[in-house]
Amino acid sequence: MAPVRRETLPVRHADDVLRVRQLVRSWTLACKFSLVDQTKLVTAASEIARNTVIYGGGGELVVEALEERGRHGIRLSFSDRGPGIPDVEQALRDGFTTGTGLGLGLGGARRLVNEFAIETQPGAGTTVRLTRWR
Amino acid sequence: MEQIPILKVEGCLLVSIQVDMHDQLAMALQDDLTRRVVETRARGVMIDISSLEIVDSFIGRMLNNIAAMARVLDAVTVVVGMRPAVAITLVELGLTMPGVHTALDVDRGLRLIRTLVAQADEETGARLGTGTP
Amino acid sequence: MNDQSSNLPTLLTRQRERLLADWQGLLAASSAIRSGRITEAELRDNAARLLDGIQNAVRTGNLTDIGTPEWAPVRQTLEDLSRSWAVNGFTPSETAMFVFSLKQPLFAQMRETLAKTPEGLADEAWRISMLVDQLGLYGLYHYMSGREEVIKRQQNELLELSTPVVELWHGILALPLIGTLDSSRTQTVMESLLQAIVDTGAAIAIIDITGVPTVDTLVAQHLIKTISAARLMGADCIISGIRPQIAQTIVHLGLELNVVSKPTMADAFALALRRTGQIVGRAAPVNGHDTGEARRADGRDPADARR
Numbered sequence: 325m326a327p328v329r330r331e332t333l334p335v336r337h338a339d340d341v342l343r344v345r346q347l348v349r350s351w352t353l354a355c356k357f358s359l360v361d362q363t364k365l366v367t368a369a370s371e372i373a374r375n376t377v378i379y380g381g382g383g384e385l386v387v388e389a390l391e392e393r394g395r396h397g398i399r400l401s402f403s404d405r406g407p408g409i410p411d412v413e414q415a416l417r418d419g420f421t422t423g424t425g426l427g428l429g430l431g432g433a434r435r436l437v438n439e440f441a442i443e444t445q446p447g448a449g450t451t452v453r454l455t456r457w458r
Numbered sequence: 459m460e461q462i463p464i465l466k467v468e469g470c471l472l473v474s475i476q477v478d479m480h481d482q483l484a485m486a487l488q489d490d491l492t493r494r495v496v497e498t499r500a501r502g503v504m505i506d507i508s509s510l511e512i513v514d515s516f517i518g519r520m521l522n523n524i525a526a527m528a529r530v531l532d533a534v535t536v537v538v539g540m541r542p543a544v545a546i547t548l549v550e551l552g553l554t555m556p557g558v559h560t561a562l563d564v565d566r567g568l569r570l571i572r573t574l575v576a577q578a579d580e581e582t583g584a585r586l587g588t589g590t591p
Numbered sequence: 592m593n594d595q596s597s598n599l600p601t602l603l604t605r606q607r608e609r610l611l612a613d614w615q616g617l618l619a620a621s622s623a624i625r626s627g628r629i630t631e632a633e634l635r636d637n638a639a640r641l642l643d644g645i646q647n648a649v650r651t652g653n654l655t656d657i658g659t660p661e662w663a664p665v666r667q668t669l670e671d672l673s674r675s676w677a678v679n680g681f682t683p684s685e686t687a688m689f690v691f692s693l694k695q696p697l698f699a700q701m702r703e704t705l706a707k708t709p710e711g712l713a714d715e716a717w718r719i720s721m722l723v724d725q726l727g728l729y730g731l732y733h734y735m736s737g738r739e740e741v742i743k744r745q746q747n748e749l750l751e752l753s754t755p756v757v758e759l760w761h762g763i764l765a766l767p768l769i770g771t772l773d774s775s776r777t778q779t780v781m782e783s784l785l786q787a788i789v790d791t792g793a794a795i796a797i798i799d800i801t802g803v804p805t806v807d808t809l810v811a812q813h814l815i816k817t818i819s820a821a822r823l824m825g826a827d828c829i830i831s832g833i834r835p836q837i838a839q840t841i842v843h844l845g846l847e848l849n850v851v852s853k854p855t856m857a858d859a860f861a862l863a864l865r866r867t868g869q870i871v872g873r874a875a876p877v878n879g880h881d882t883g884e885a886r887r888a889d890g891r892d893p894a895d896a897r898r
Contacts, residue, residue: 538825540823540824540825541789541824542782542785542786542788542789542820542824545785545819545820545821545823545824546782546785546816546820548820548823549816549819549820549823550816555823560822560823560824560825561825562788562789562792562794562824562825562826563792563825566794566825567825
C-alpha cells in the first residue's frame with residue numbers, strides 16, 4: 325500500500341489550526357468523501373492540531389492520500405517534539421468536560437476516524453496518526 | 459483584529475458566526491458577549507451557527523461557557539442553525555452542551571427564548587412568592 | 592513425467608493457431624454472443640489474449656500453481672474479463688465456459704501430438720485438466736465478486752427509494768422504517784432524516800419502527816445518536832411502534848432511550864400535533880358527511896405554523 329500523494333504543513337500557531345482545517349477539507353473534497361465523513365475528519369484534525377500547538381509546542385502535519393485494495397482514504401500524521409503524553413490511556417479516556425476542564429480531545433478524535441495510532445514518549449515528543457477511509 | 463458583530467433584537471443579543479474562528483476570536487467573542495449581556499440586561503443570547511461547517515471541542519466549550527455565563531446573568535442561551543453533519547459529528551465526538559438550548563432557526567430561536575424567559579420568571583415568582591414580575 | 596518434461600509448453604507454442612481456431616469455434620456458440628452481450632470478434636480477441644498469456648506462463652515450467660508471479664498477467668486478464676462480464680450481465684456459466692471450453696482443444700491437440708506415445712497421454716490430460724480448472728475457478732471467483740458489487744450498488748439505490756421521509760403535517764416528519772436494519776442502511780437513513788429536518792423546518796420527527804422485527808446494539812446506537820443529533824439541531828423525536836422483543840433487547844443491552852415513546856404512529860402524531868400547537872377537530876358536516884380537519888389550537892391557519 326503506497327501513499328499516492330502527500331503534503332506537509334507546519335502547525336505552530338493558533339492560526340495554523342485554521343489552515344489545517346482548510347487543508348484537510350480540500351483533501352477530503354478531492355478524495356470525494358461524503359459530507360459527514362469530511363466533517364468528521366476535519367473536526368478530528370482540528371482537535372489534534374490544537375493539541376500539537378498548545379501541548380506539543382508546535383510541530384507539523386503530513387497529509388497523505390491512500391489507496392489500498394480499491395478503497396481510498398486519507399492519513400493525517402501530526403508530530404511534535406514536545407513533552408509527550410505521560411499517561412496515554414488516561415488521555416484517551418478524558419473525554420470532554422463541558423466546562424473549563426482541559427480534555428485533550430484525543431478520545432473524541434479517535435471516535436471520528438477509522439484508524440487511530442499514537443506514539444509518545446515523555447520528553448521525546450508525540451506523533452498522532454489519523455486515517456479515514458471513504 | 460476582527461470582531462464578531464453582536465446585534466440587539468427584542469431584548470436578546472444575536473450573534474451570527476460566519477467565519478471560521480481561531481481561538482483568539484472565540485475568546486474575544488465570549489468576553490464581548492458577557493459585557494453586552496450586562497450592559498443591555500438581555501434575557502436571551504442567540505448564537506446562529508448556520509454558517510459553521512465545523513464545530514470542534516473548543517467551539518463547543520465556548521458555547522458552554524457562554525451559556526454558563528449567561529445563566530449567571532439571568533439570561534438563556536439558544537444555539538440555532540446547526541448543520542446535520544455538524545450535529546452528527548458532535549454526537550460522535552461525545553460533546554454535550556447541557557446548558558444550551560437549540561432551535562432550527564432564528565425565528566424559532568426567538569420564540570424559544572420568549573417561552574423560556576416566561577417560564578423562568580414564573581418559577582422565580584413562585585419561589586419568591588411575589589408573583590410574576 | 593513431471594512438469595519439466597511436459598509437452599504442454601511446446602504444444603501451446605507450436606499449435607497456437609490450431610488451438611485458437613478450435614477454441615474460438617467452440618466459443619462462437621456461446622449464448623453471450625447470441626444475446627448480444629459481446630461480439631464474436633471481441634470474444635475471439637479475449638481468447639487470443641488469454642491463450643498468449645498462458646503460453647508465456649507455462650514456459651517457466653510451472654504448470655500447477657497459477658498463484659505464482661509468472662502467472663500474474665494471466666490472472667489479471669481473467670480478473671478484468673470476469674469482473675467486466677459480471678457488471679455486463681453475463682451468466683455464471685457463460686463466464687465459466689469461456690475458460691473450461693479450452694480443455695477440449697487442448698486434449699485433442701495433445702492426443703494428436705502423443706499419437707505415437709499414448710502412455711504419456713493420461714498424465715498430460717490430467718495436467719491440462721488441473722490447469723484449466725484452476726483458471727476457470729479463478730475467473731469465476733472474480734465474476735462472483737463483481738456480481739456482489741453490482742448487488743451492493745443496487746441495494747444502495749433501493750435503499751434511497753425505500754426509506755422516504757414523509758412530512759405528515761406542517762412541522763412534523765415521519766420516518767417509517769421497514770425490514771431489518773443494518774448498520775450502514777441505518778446510517779444513510781438517519782442522515783436523510785436530519786437533512787429533511789433542515790429542508791422542511793420540522794420541529795418534530797416521528798421514527799416508527801413497527802415494521803422492524805429486531806434491533807441490535809449498533810442499530811440501537813445509531814438511533815440514539817440520530818435522536819441526539821436532531822436535538823442539537825433544535826428538533827425533537829418521538830419513537831413509535833416498539834415491539835415487545837425490541838423493548839426487551841433494549842433493556843438487555845442496558846441502553847437508555849432518552850426519548851418519548853408511543854405505541855403507534857397515530858399516538859405519536861397526536862402528541863406531535865399537540866406539541867406544535869395544532870389540533871385535529873371536526874368541522875361542520877358537509878353534505879351530511881363529517882369532515883375532520885387539522886387546525887391550530889388558536890384557530891389560525893396551519894400554514895402559518897411554519898413561519
